[in-house]
Amino acid sequence: MKRAAIYARFSTDLQDERSIEDQASLCRKYAERESLDVVAVFDDRARSGGSILGRDGLLALMDKARERSFDVIVVEALDRLSRDMEDLAGIHKRLSFLGIEIRAVHEGVVNTVLVGLRGLVGQLYREDNAHKVRRGQAGRVGKGLNAGGLTYGYEPVAGDPGKRSIVEAEAEIVRRIFREYVDGRTPRDIAHDLNAERITPPRGRAWNASTINGNMLRGNGILNNELYAGRLVWNKVRMVKDPDTGKRISRPNAESDWQATDVPDQAIVSRELFDAAQKRKKARSITNPNQQRRPRHILSGLLKCAACGAGMASNGKDPSGRIRIRCSAATESGICPDPKTFYLDTVEAAVLNGLTAELRHPEVIAEYVRTYHAERKRLTAEADRKRLRLERRLGELNREIDRLVDAIAKGQGDPAVLGPKSTLLDGERKKITAELAETAPTTEAVALHPAMLARYEEQLTRLQAALADGIRNGDTECSEAIRDLIETVTVFRDSTRAGGVQVEISGRLTALLGEQAYPNRVRGVWGKMVAEEGLEPPTQGL
Structure with missing residues (x-):
């Protein structure tokens, strides 16, 4: 059985x-x-x-x-x-x-x-089914009904699907946010006060600036939600499923695809107040292009708080002019469990000293070579599969075209039908032939790229030379060298020494090898290291 x-x-x-x-x-x-x-x-x-x-x-x-x-x-x-x-x-x-x-x-x-x-x-x-559901949602929105999902300030009406009523306690918070924002306060300051007063946020554990400010492209956030002004806007985003992870991901739709319906009975703030908020948002969004493109400091955007994992940002200067940095979660919403303030130059020195010492450690180089070799083998295998697939298809096309030409020459079949078909196949053959010409020939994956160690030493030499002058003079070469090597820097307080700092650095292998080593521009994290300020050498190995 x-x-x-x-x-x-x-x-x-x-x-x-x-x-x-x-x-x-x-x-x-x-x-x-x-x-x-x-x-x-x-x-x-x-x-x-x-x-x-x-x-x-x-x-x-x-x-x-x-x-x-x-x-x-x-x-x-x-x-x-x-x-x-x-x-x-x-x-x-x-x-x-x-x-x-x-x-x-x-x-x-x-x-x-x-x-x-x-x-x-x-x-x-x-x-x-998905198309029918969206069609049904569009019909409900056209009638001013909720197409799904909860919105802060409203609750569903029991027994009346699609209807929602205003929750007055939450509506007052919405009005407060709009009034304070129009009066000149920042979303960060507003979020701080709401958290300090222990007011329950729409979702998550705390209010933060993005909850209030939102994303203009996606049309989310309290200040962007036109429902508060009596206008229901639907279809701002669509959900797609990532085939590799199975997770649903939101993608913004073009504004021409949005569907809007007036629902004056759902208004929480006046149209004048809503428009004033949009005007201020637009004015605040205008930034100098140079500031948008270039990081202000060497480690801008790379620093992370060890206590909560949030990013870290500058937080003013002390009387001597030294720049302080602080956890963004503590600054934005006041929820970091162990907020600490550090001096930026202290963290930069710890990172730079640790980076130059640790990059020469034998274990780092060994890991770097192992990761490089694995990625080269993967890329070679992918190239081999692609070339084999193209060559197989090219052979099929050659045989099919030969059969069609023979049939036309022998008077078998209608030339008016076989001729265009042969031309179509020949076009595909030319395309594949050109693609094959551009595809790198099959080669054995080498264990060590000939230029790899030279590139490694060159990058370290460039780093040290840049540090000598760049730190003092604010040279962008220094910033580029560092940011080329670093993925993230996690900052810890060293409890064993007053004012001590520890940093954990996660680096990029691709930057060390150069673009030619990885034609697909894979950016792999190659390892982690710890560097302490004030030690020679900065730390032990990996």
């Missing part, structure tokens, strides 16, 4: 939990009829069939399949396994390789043809 595993799934938490038990019961009856011994049941509850990612039941089933724990998988229908053509085909391919059958109660033993048909039908069904 063959051993069987049952798999069941339902899509959303709006569906009946009994669906899993019903599917399993149906599969058990099928197993009895087919004389199968059910040895395991796997399920995924409230999980979309659009991706295999995040489906623990299916992943556990595939793990057990590799252990040959069963011989057959029974499902109610193939769309329970997946509604994505690529995923369903991949599951079938891997199970077939393991010698495990897939049987569907309503379709019987699954073969390649059935996988192709059901995969196509399942994906079309899923995509069609």
